Amino acid sequence: DGGVFKVGSILSEKLNSLGVGVEHDTRSHEPHDSEAYRRSRRTAVKLLQTNPSAIIDLHRDGVPDPDFYTGEIYGVPVSKIRLVVGRQNPNMKANYDFAKRLKGHLDDKYPGLVKGIFMGKGDYNQDLSPRAILIEAGTHTITRERAQRGVAHFAEALPPVLGISAGPSTFKQGAQGTGGDMAALLFVVIAFILGFAIYLVVSTGSVEGAIQKLKEFVTVEWSNFLGKRKE
Template structure:
């Protein structure tokens, strides 16, 4: 009985002192768990990391590299993305299109220290709204590209498209990760096409250094039945990329966009795209 009384006395005494003792615990100890949770929530974004709705981190130092993006066929969409958005499979869409992926590329270029711009979305949306025929789109976008190039000099100008072929040709599995493969188009019906072609091959090389097999071919087009210029005659630094195909999903595209941004950064820094 006496032993039981001693135990209860100790318990009551401890309960009495607990509110007093806790006041002397350092604040750092109280918040340590919260701090750990917040620190673990930080995002590391690289070419092999897929993260949706990531706010672009603007670097403190921006390189001299300037990149312009535009979308001749702004309506081009990806079937898995349209199905996820509204349950319908489509290759043309008002939101789940190449412009959405282009905005992600612009953000990644900025994160990589480049000054990235895109021709105004309003212009692209107007072209989409007016349902410009596929073959006439290059003519319609041309004055907008020409105007922007007259206003500023760029180290690289990218016309972003989506290829019409299926996922069996446009998907790469590398070290367990799936990527959307990239093809390139060079119009040969103008005198300066060799410069566009050389720059295109340099970008392809930089991408392959990072993820072998992530690119397809550099497709030369000229002669009857094709555009033959693709507005690349406006500037020797214009390249045309086909970002994946109709069957690639957003996760695969995101990974490839990270690779493109890293490759563009190195291309510009090495001066491959800065010769006037």
């Protein structure tokens, strides 16, 4: 059972577990003819409306020999992954760079998982995004379980390559802390200005007197500042 949709579900579930949101589209674009990519393009264009960080087009290769993709990762049987980049699209260089970064990360973590980067003659709708990639999750003659293990490993490369924090959430505590500190600082500054204004009104007996006092204060302080600068 090739089960490309079931393999895709594992990829989606693994990414979700890493804190990466996934829009997993399972509509069929059969038959596998010359118009298949035209049909799938409509789906890709629709997905682009969600402003994704990347587009992953998952396939099972038509190579009949299952040994072509057979591999092991730390003694566990898997299907190797092949990355495919289309030569006939304006994003070819960016797509290729994206593929190289994915392969580089996986070569370090799971040596042998990526079979290579294949430069195909089509565009595979990769002109739609500089981070579009087609992956062959083994051949249709290799077991689905092997393919699922392979894509689960592949998923681990996406967060670091895309710059997404892996974990149950992409929320960053540091960002919240900075915002909270700035809000607290702003509150302190506003409170100080308000308190100083009330003090001036009370001490002078009127708003006009407070304004005049403030002008005198600024004039004196500015003169002192300039005098110190000249020294």
